[in-house]
């Protein structure tokens with residue numbers, strides 16, 4: 001078996017947990033509702049949005065489904081905002097659940113590392129499908145709010161054929 | 170045609186003989202009384218239009234598997250994916266599960282992933298390194314050459330070495346510039362004959378490598394589309410769609426791609442023969458006259474790569490770097506789109522997987538890094554380009570399920586085609602010359618016309 005990859009189970013104050021979860025839920029809702037501008041505003045300038053295509057890959061050496069730096073996140077959002085990104089025109093109808101949230105207390109001012117399971121239902125005229133997996137987020141405190149510096153989405157079905165994934169996962 | 174009652178007595182199209190039996194190459198054999206026969210197919214393909222049922226009829230799909238996919242040369246994998254002895258990767262020829270493995274003797278072989286005992290999978294990992302394949306069901310053991318080494322409790326077979334039951338080999342295997350093709354038919358044209366002038370396009374790609382070799386080892390995305398494989402094949406060198414399907418990305422990212430496929434572009438669409446076609450963008454790149462302009466950059470941004478190319482190619486370097494990489498569809502399943510390599514895998518009449526990886530040059534880390542990231546941004550399920558292409562194939566597939574008009578038009582530019590110095594038909598940048606190239610070869614294979 002593979003080694004477990006979760007954050008070390010550390011006790012974080014309950015208020016902290018609530019604030020982290022509120023951020024995750026908001027990020028999920030903005031993505032579900034195609035609130036592109038607000039979703040993009042969650043990211044830090046050094047952001048990385050990554051959906052690996054395989055287990056144990058190096059995104060600088062291997063293919064990924066998505067490997068967006070901040071600039072490419074902007075391009076992706078701008079393309080969606082044209083309303084003519086055909087794979088999202090009309091946009092998918094989406095709702096996602098976030099659960100099993102685990103939070104690691106940061107070491108020396110580094111970003112908070114948070115992991116959670118997710119399921120997204122994606123409904124389109126052509127049919128409805130679900131996407132599932134585990135997300136790793138890195139959150140950075142900024143002016144009393146959180147910003148997202150990293151989001152890695154580990155899809156459970158990535159070793160096999162995937163249909164088009166043009167919404168914000 | 171559509172609208173007629175289907176032939177009730179036809180049933181599923183049955184292959185009339187085994188994959189590995191010797192039969193006259195590409196002579197289609199259709200069961201008597203079946204609606205899908207050479208005559209039927211012939212009536213569905215005209216010079217300027219093709220019938221919608223070619224994309225929707227499961228019997229035609231079954232006939233295509235037998236007559237095209239299990240006969241002609243099909244691209245399987247690249248030698249660089251199995252660099253060392255005993256390296257293997259799982260590949261495919263349509264729905265056939267193929268193991269590509271480099272033997273201890275250095276020879277790369279293609280074998281079907283089917284145990285010769287009772288049909289189990291002998292290889293279950295996507296890739297790896299192993300000197301043998303052991304079937305999990307009853308433990309039969311095979312060499313990387315496909316030879317049966319042994320089986321448990323041999324007395325049941327009268328002792329060891331009594332069975333001559335190796336794995337099935339793909340009948341013919343050949344390669345060009347490391348691109349390995351397989352044919353499940355023992356007879357037929359050679360790979361060189363099949364590739365014809367399309368071979369030069371693969372050579373042109375490898376020339377861009379400072380070592381003359383590609384290294385396709387960054388892994389593959391597997392993008393599934395609910396569409397017939399021919400929609401994808403036709404789209405690959407369709408220069409008419411980019412301005413519309415990719416308008417959303419062209420309008421927000423300043424890439425020069427859009428202009429290459431405008432009505433004023435000097436690029437041409439070329440029928441390379443045998444179903445192969447290309448968008449030859451060199452006229453535009455020559456006009457630009459900028460080394461690496463095809464890659465949207467300049468020589469000073471990639472000094473190591475350019476220096477290595479100069480060492481290898483000397484005075485010819487500028488021309489090679491100006492002309493850039495090809496955009497060529499090699500019948501029936503290999504598509505090179507400059508920095509990306511696509512492999513089509515038909516699984517059903519309305520289901521196709523596009524496997525895609527980045528072009529990487531052996532010994533060129535600086536350009537490789539940029540090609541990989543650019544490729545990731547463009548292709549696959551979330552690609553800023555390919556997600557939209559895929560949406561179009563899927564809508565086409567639904568569209569041809571509607572009853573009328575029964576035909577799809579492929580006449581664009583037919584009256585302005587010319588013949589180049591090699592005798593190939595060329596059309597304008599946005600013309601449907603590539604589709605007509607596909608259909609004329611398809612018709613030849615499917616009807617032996």
Ligand code: FES
Pocket residue numbers: 284285286287288289304305306307308309
């Ligand atoms: S099926 Fe493979 S050993 Fe029996």
Ligand SMILES: [Fe+2]
Pocket residue numbers: 410411414415554558
């Ligand atoms: Fe396209």
